[in-house]
Amino acid sequence: MMRALLVLSCLLCLAAGRAHAQFNLDINRLIDTAKSLSQASTEIDEQGEIEIGRDVASRLLGAAPLHPNTSLQRYVNDVGRWLASRTERAGLPWRFAVLDAPQVNAFATPGGYIFVTGGLVARMHSEAELAGVLAHEIVHVLRKHHLKAIQKGALANVASNVVALALQDRNSELRNRLVSFGTELYVRGLDKSDELEADRLGVVIAARGGYDPWGLPVVLQTLQAMNPEDSAVALMFKTHPAPTERLDALEQRMLPTLDAYAAQPQLADRFLASVGGTSAKRR
DSSP states (O other), X not given: OOSHXXXXXXXXXXXXXXXXXXXXXXXXXXXHHHHTSOOOOOOOOHHHHHHHHHHHHHHHHHHSOBOSOHHHHHHHHHHHHHHHTTSTTTTSOOEEEEESOSSOOXXXXXXXXXXXXXXXXXXXXXXXXXXXXXXXXXXXXXXXXXXXXXXXXXXXXXXXXXXXXXXXXXXXXXXXXXXXXXXXXXXXXXXXXXHHHHHHHHHHHHHHTTSOTTHHHHHHHHHHTSOTTOGGGHHHHHHSOXXXXXXXXXXXXXXXXXXXXXXXXXXXXXXXXXXXXXXXXXX
């Protein structure tokens, strides 16, 4: 596999472009249909959120496969589900996975599907660091950042009642096209405010889970030390604020919180025992 996430970026861009064109082809027909119905809400219920997230996750996996180390996958799932159980949406069918890709990145899709790349795991040194990254992605799901962005993007192109019809009919081809329409988020990125909120609340979730909350800032420091021109971090840097900006925001808003829980464990030995010696732990 060569440059898996750069391939992912290209595939998602192409999928988004095709979906946008297909989506627009049916707009007039859908508007005619919508005129005969009452105005519907564009809110997506939890089951719809899960289904959309599952569909988006399957497309991500189509571009970058799962890491073959089942022990590593089980370990990351255990850490992720423990953190998710400490949140207000513990009942979601949370799924965590490591992608077999050397690039440095992590993704969340609506409904509780979260991915971290082998390249990012390989640059971590403790379970607290892993927990910090997973908690950041968990916040995206809790706050429905991607789901809201998909809705916002769709509403910018079509009438709200037409979007509502697409969202309500979960088995329709139109719903599938709407999912494709939203995949561009993974090459364009979320709003900066969403990413900073995920950092801020992520350290809280990590601390709530019993980890040293400095795990995420340590990962950000690792990213900060990398060359922005390095292809391993190209997509991460494109879709997220600069590590320096993220660290400054955490220092301004969360320093007292971080210090108050800094005595909590990092669990470096358990992390190394779980990922050390695997093909994911590579530089």
